[in-house]
Amino acid sequence: MTRGRNTAGSGGRIRKSLAGRGPTPKAVDREYHQAHKAKQYAERHAPSRPTKFKVNGEWVVGRNAVLEALQAGLPVKTAYIAEGGERDDRLRDILKYTASHSIPMLQATKAELDRLTGGAVHQSVALLLPSYEYAEAQDVLEDAAATDGIIVVCDKITDPHNLGAIIRSAAAFGAAGVVIPDRRSARMTAAAWKASAGAAARLPVAQVVNLNRLLDEATEAGFTVIGLAGEAETDISDVTRDGPLAVVVGSEGDGLSRLVREHCDDLVRVPIDNVESLNASVATAIALYVLTH
Numbered sequence: 001m002t003r004g005r006n007t008a009g010s011g012g013r014i015r016k017s018l019a020g021r022g023p024t025p026k027a028v029d030r031e032y033h034q035a036h037k038a039k040q041y042a043e044r045h046a047p048s049r050p051t052k053f054k055v056n057g058e059w060v061v062g063r064n065a066v067l068e069a070l071q072a073g074l075p076v077k078t079a080y081i082a083e084g085g086e087r088d089d090r091l092r093d094i095l096k097y098t099a100s101h102s103i104p105m106l107q108a109t110k111a112e113l114d115r116l117t118g119g120a121v122h123q124s125v126a127l128l129l130p131s132y133e134y135a136e137a138q139d140v141l142e143d144a145a146a147t148d149g150i151i152v153v154c155d156k157i158t159d160p161h162n163l164g165a166i167i168r169s170a171a172a173f174g175a176a177g178v179v180i181p182d183r184r185s186a187r188m189t190a191a192a193w194k195a196s197a198g199a200a201a202r203l204p205v206a207q208v209v210n211l212n213r214l215l216d217e218a219t220e221a222g223f224t225v226i227g228l229a230g231e232a233e234t235d236i237s238d239v240t241r242d243g244p245l246a247v248v249v250g251s252e253g254d255g256l257s258r259l260v261r262e263h264c265d266d267l268v269r270v271p272i273d274n275v276e277s278l279n280a281s282v283a284t285a286i287a288l289y290v291l292t293h
Helices: 013-018 034-044 063-071 089-100 110-116 137-147 160-172 190-195 211-220 258-262 280-292
Strands: 057-061 078-082 105-108 125-130 150-155 177-181 205-208 224-228 245-250 266-269
Touching: 057 063, 057 190, 063 089, 063 125, 063 190, 078 089, 078 110, 089 105, 105 110, 137 150, 137 177, 137 205, 137 211, 150 160, 150 211, 150 280, 160 177, 160 190, 160 280, 177 211, 205 211, 211 224, 211 245, 211 258, 224 280, 245 280
Parallel strands: 078 105, 150 177, 150 245, 177 205, 224 245, 224 266
Antiparallel strands: 057 125, 078 125
C-alpha cells in the first residue's frame, strides 16, 4: 500500500474489458503472428494437384471404332489421345478429322485413359459422346396428333443396332418420333447412334417408365394403336389410317408382351413367305412404307 496517497480503483473497467473475448486464438490464426504468415506462404507455394478429367457420357474406344464413329457423324463431346501412342494411318486420319471438324482433342497419359475408359483396349485413342437427351413423350404425342402422324413404339427391343435401324426407318418415312421403355430395352448408345445413320440427331426419341400407360394416353389422344405380330390375321395393307397412328413393334424372339398386346386396338402382320419371322427393324421399315404409301 502506498501511504499518503489515494489510489483510485478501476471501478471494474479492466474486468469488463476482458469479458467475452473467449480463448486466445491459435498462433496460425493470428494475422500478425509469424506462424500465420508461414502458413499463407506454404499455401501459396504448394504444388497444384493434377487436374482430373470429369466425364459424363459414353465411350467409343479403339482406332477402327473411333475412326468409323467419326466418319459416321456421331456426336462427339471430346476426343482423347494417350501420350506415346504408335502413329499409323488410322491415327493420322483421326487427328486430321478432329482438326478439320473442330473436335476438341485432349492429351492424357495411358494410365489416365485406362482409368477413364474403365480399362478398355483403347489403343491410345477414345471418343467421349455426350449423354443422349431424350425427348418428352408428351411432345412426341402432341406433334403426331397435330399432323395425324405416326409414332413408333418399341417393346423389348434390346439390340441397339435394331433400335438404331428402327429410328432410321422412322425418320425416312416421316414418323413424328420413337418411344422406348426405360427398362429391358436398348438405349441410345454409340451402336444405336451409328445404326441410325444420323437419324437420331433429327428424330426425337422419348423414354418412358410405363409403356402401357403411354399407349393409354395415345388412345385418349385419338391414336389408333396397332401392334406388329407375325401370327395376326389382319394384313398391314388392310389398315385404314384415320387420324394419328401408333405402331408398336416387339422383339424377334418374344414379340409383343401380353399387356402391350392388350393395349393395342388391332394386331397386324407383314405377309411373308418361306421365312419364319422378320427382323424387328425390317418389319418396321416395311410396315411404315405400306402405311405411308
